[in-house]
Amino acid sequence: MKEIIHKEFKIFLGEGVLDFLSEILIENEYSKVFVLMDNNTYKYCWPILSPSLVNYITIVIPEGEQHKTLAQAEKIWTALQQNHADRRAVLINLGGGVISDLGGFCAAAFKRGIDFINLPTTLLGMVDASIGGKLGVDFLAYKNVIGFFQHPKYILIHPNFLRTLPAEEMRNGMAELSKHALISDKNLFDKLEATKEIGFDKFPSLIFQSIKIKAQIVKQDPFEKDIRKTLNFGHTIGHAIESASILHDKVPLRHGEAIAIGMICEAYISKAIEKLSSSELEMITKFYRQRFSKYQKKFNYEELLGFMRNDKKNKDGLINFTLLKRIGKPKIDVNCHDKLIIESLEYYQNLA
Numbered sequence: 140m141k142e143i144i145h146k147e148f149k150i151f152l153g154e155g156v157l158d159f160l161s162e163i164l165i166e167n168e169y170s171k172v173f174v175l176m177d178n179n180t181y182k183y184c185w186p187i188l189s190p191s192l193v194n195y196i197t198i199v200i201p202e203g204e205q206h207k208t209l210a211q212a213e214k215i216w217t218a219l220q221q222n223h224a225d226r227r228a229v230l231i232n233l234g235g236g237v238i239s240d241l242g243g244f245c246a247a248a249f250k251r252g253i254d255f256i257n258l259p260t261t262l263l264g265m266v267d268a269s270i271g272g273k274l275g276v277d278f279l280a281y282k283n284v285i286g287f288f289q290h291p292k293y294i295l296i297h298p299n300f301l302r303t304l305p306a307e308e309m310r311n312g313m314a315e316l317s318k319h320a321l322i323s324d325k326n327l328f329d330k331l332e333a334t335k336e337i338g339f340d341k342f343p344s345l346i347f348q349s350i351k352i353k354a355q356i357v358k359q360d361p362f363e364k365d366i367r368k369t370l371n372f373g374h375t376i377g378h379a380i381e382s383a384s385i386l387h388d389k390v391p392l393r394h395g396e397a398i399a400i401g402m403i404c405e406a407y408i409s410k411a412i413e414k415l416s417s418s419e420l421e422m423i424t425k426f427y428r429q430r431f432s433k434y435q436k437k438f439n440y441e442e443l444l445g446f447m448r449n450d451k452k453n454k455d456g457l458i459n460f461t462l463l464k465r466i467g468k469p470k471i472d473v474n475c476h477d478k479l480i481i482e483s484l485e486y487y488q489n490l491a
C-alpha cells in the first residue's frame with residue numbers, strides 16, 4: 140500500500156485499502172457506519188466493498204451532477220437522522236466527485252460535523268475531488284456555491300474500482316490528472332502525451348504522481364490563499380461552460396470535458412498575457428482535442444461571462460484566472476478583458 144500522510148489528511152492507495160478500512164472502523168469505535176453511493180457505484184462498487192463491512196446502513200441516491208444539490212443533501216440528512224446517527228457516526232463516500240463533494244458536505248454539517256471517509260471510484264475522484272477538503276453543492280445553476288473546507292478522515296484509493304468505469308469517465312479524470320502536470324511538471328505532461336489511453340492497471344505511477352502534486356499543493360495552502368489557486372487553471376472558463384451546459388443540455392458536459400475546453404481557452408489567454416509559447420499552446424490544444432470530442436453547441440458569450448462574473452474566485456469584481464507562463468510554470472491572480480475571453484472561446488470554436 141502506498142501512502143501520503145500529512146497532518147490534515149491521510150491518503151492510502153493499493154489493493155490493501157479495504158482491509159485497512161475494516162481496521163479503521165474498529166479502531167475508531169464508530170457508533171454507526173453509513174455508506175453513501177449512487178445507483179452506479181451501488182451496482183459496481185458496493186459488491187467489492189460490502190464484504191469488508193459488518194454493520195452498516197446504505198444510502199443510495201441517483202447518479203449525476205444534477206443531484207449535487209441542497210435537496211439531495213436534505214434527503215441524506217433525513218436518512219442520517221431517521222437512523223439515529225450521533226456525532227460518533229461515520230459516513231463512507233463510495234463514488235466519484237459528486238458523492239465525495241455532496242457526502243462530505245452532508246457529513247461536515249450534520250450535528251456540526253461527523254467523520255467521513257472517501258473511497259473514490261472514478262479517476263477524477265481519485266486524483267482530484269476526494270483530496271483537498273473542498274466540499275459543496277451546486278446552487279441556482281452555479282457550481283459549488285454552498286460548501287465548506289473539511290478534510291475527510293481518510294482517503295482510500297482502491298484501483299479495482301476503475302475496472303468498471305466507462306472509457307469516457309476515464310477521459311474525464313484525465314483532464315484533471317493532466318492539469319496537475321500542466322501546472323507543475325512538464326515531464327509528467329510529456330509522459331501523458333505519449334500515452335493515448337490511461338488505465339490504472341497500466342499507469343499506476345502516473346496517477347500516483349498526479350495525486351502527489353495535488354496533495355503537496357493542498358498541504359502548502361489548505362484555504363486557497365495562493366499556490367492552491369494554481370489548481371484553478373482551466374476552471375474559470377471551464378466552470379462557466381459546465382454551468383451553462385447543465386442549464387441547457389439534455390446530456391450535460393462532464394466536469395473534465397468542460398475543464399478540458401477551459402484549459403484550451405485559458406492556454407490561449409496565457410499566450411496573449413503571459414507569453415506562453417505558440418508551440419506549447421499548440422501542444423496543449425492538440426492534447427485535449429485528440430482526447431475529447433469537440434463540443435458542438437455555439438457558446439452564448441454573454442451568458443458565459445455572466446457565469447464567470449459570479450465565480451467565487453473573483454476579487455474586486457474582476458474575473459480571476461490562473462494562467463501558464465509555460466508548461467509547469469503557472470501564474471495566479473491574473474485578470475483579463477472580456478474581449479480576450481471571447482477571443483479565446485472563438486479560438487476553441489474555430490478548431491477543427
Ligand SMILES: NC(=O)c1ccc[n+]([C@@H]2O[C@H](COP(=O)([O-])OP(=O)(O)OC[C@H]3O[C@@H](n4cnc5c(N)ncnc54)[C@H](O)[C@@H]3O)[C@@H](O)[C@H]2O)c1
Pocket residue numbers: 177178179180183184202203204207234235236237238240260261262263264267268269270271272273274282283300301302303304305308311315393394395
Ligand atoms: N472537491 C474538489 O476538490 C473537486 C475537484 C474536482 C471535481 N470536483 C467535483 O467532482 C464532480 C465530478 O466528479 P466525477 O467526474 O467523479 O463524477 P461522478 O461522481 O458523477 O461520477 C461519474 C459517473 O461515473 C459513475 N461511476 C462512478 N464510479 C464508477 C465505477 N467505478 N464504475 C462505473 N461507474 C462509476 C457515476 O455513477 C457517474 O455516473 C463534479 O461535481 C466536480 O465539481 C470536486
